[in-house]
Amino acid sequence: MAVSYQDYYEILGVPRDASAKDIKAAYRQLARKWHPDLHTGKKKAEAEEKLKRINEAYEVLKDSEKRAKYDQLGKNWQQTGPGFSSYGDGVQFYQSDSINPEDLGGFSDFFNSIFGGQARGHSSPFTDYARPGQDVETNLELSLEELFRGGSKSIRLSSRQICPECQGQGTQGHSFCSRCGGTGSLPDEKTLDVKIPVGVHEGSTIRLKGQGGLGLGGGRPGDLYLKVVLLPHPKFKVKGHDLEAKITLRPEQAVLGDKVIVPTMDGSVTVTIPPDSRHGSRLRLKDKGLPLKKSGRGHQYVVIEIDIPRDLTEEETALYRKLKEARESRDK
Template sequence: MNYIDYYETLGISKTASEKEIKQAYRKLARQHHPDLHQGDAKAKAEEKFKLINEAYEVLGDPEKRSKYDQLGMNWQAGDNIHFDPTNPAGNQPYTYQRGADFDNSNFGFSDFFSSIFGQDFTRSEHGSSQARSANYKGEDVDANISLTVNELIHGVEKELYLSLPNVCTTCHGQRFSQQGICPSCGGTGVIEDTRTVKVKIPAGLYPGATLRLKGLGGKGYGTGSAGDLHLHLQVTENASWQVTGSDLETELILYPEQAVLGDSIKVSTPHGPVQLKIQPNTHTGQRLRLKNKGLPKKQGLGDLYLKIRIDIPQNLSAAAKELYQQLHKLNTTDQEALETKIA
């Protein structure tokens, strides 16, 4: 038996989680289901669909996946791979041998649809699918949301525009209407429901955290409850703050006299202003650390780093220029004295 990379078949990495494997399978199974294709495209879809289900049957089972990772295509004895392409959960015995003829009757869309939404379906005498029960839970949805530094620290209310997979309300997931293929869902049994939801992000969440919002995922069918929305939080960098994990860095501009003589100045941080003491003889490029003034992390807060840059005032008065000239003469005299001493 030739080696087939099941991970490549599903378009996932070898470190993919069970959830990522299931999501990849759902996406590809919808795309390549034979009932959604005609003519030559249907035959190609059948072969692809068989391979997708074969890959999912192995990778979707932790024990089989472990054997496959160790032994490859020899993960089980013999050249036959035992699985039911229409029943990825393995509820019914079925033997499939690579190269065997594809029987489309074994790959009804109702079987695929039930594997996606966790619902049992039967096929009527006329070939149409009918649900045994009209109640099932909606799909969970994953989404990324980018927040500013201030929004992560202090919390915010956001308005999100979501596109959620739901059972077609025209054909009730059956794919067909009295006119033939359902015009609303195009024969997939699933429609994308776009809606707007307001979400309150609590204060103190850290980058990489996941917020579970119960009931804001895909709609349930019948009396089934809605799925959940899983928001994965990210931080947006801007001109004010450079983000490194939970630490922040920004630039602090000082005038020459502040750097030379030292000073006490008020500095803005995401947590509010603080009074900062500048030590004498501070140089450009130095980094000052303000502890616990960065982003939240799993335990505590990160730090804020201030990178020193010394600048010259744009509009100097005549008196200020005179002082700089005197300083220049003084520095020149000191330098000449030092050179004479060395010589």
């Protein structure tokens, strides 16, 4: 939202060094001139608009504190003003959800962005910039074991802390805080203990309310969104809540069937391989996958691969030869 600068002196037609008395006189004269009751038709709407601007200008210039603040912001108010985003991204200005427009009496966005808090009746002149902090998104890297066990994990995040010099106001007296340059915050790092909810999986998002960007001028902080990213595991592939592990069988195991040891998240288990198992076939180990959100678990799949043994003994080689001859004589 673009907010245009309002030249209150120009609106009232007074010089920038006008006295309070001159300002009052100029206001009275203009307010009389543009009183909507004195106009009709199109002129009336124009008069209403003019009077609004005149009232706004007078609202600021009649009050020495507001006037000082306005003067100090100057035409460069948007580049340097404390209302500017502390995260320096393209978010230009004021978020209207932090203010009740009904309380503003039709003031311009410019006025609201500088004096919005006051128009709402806040006691401190420096809560005027109240705007909520930004939502922050980052990855939460978890090993499969961390995700399986749940519990909590400590993470370090770069963040911002309230500027201790100006207590987050961005101003000292009538000038910008020199320590934080008017942003009200300084770069910082924070450690968070993140509870890993049961049932999250790769791609899940964990929302931590109020752990995002700092609000300015008393605005509420944003939220932190953590996207779960699983680190690669040497034994398991993860598909949602299901796990997949490969086992390698020798030809005779696949042909005759066998019992083999298979790793699971609960430790090793013995799995019966049925006779005539094919390369690439899958066995399902029920409820050996990752925890589901409410109750129960996903499954683990065992993918069969067949490989030929190396370093055959003479006896084994002789048996393979015999096997070959048997198949050849059968096919004759």
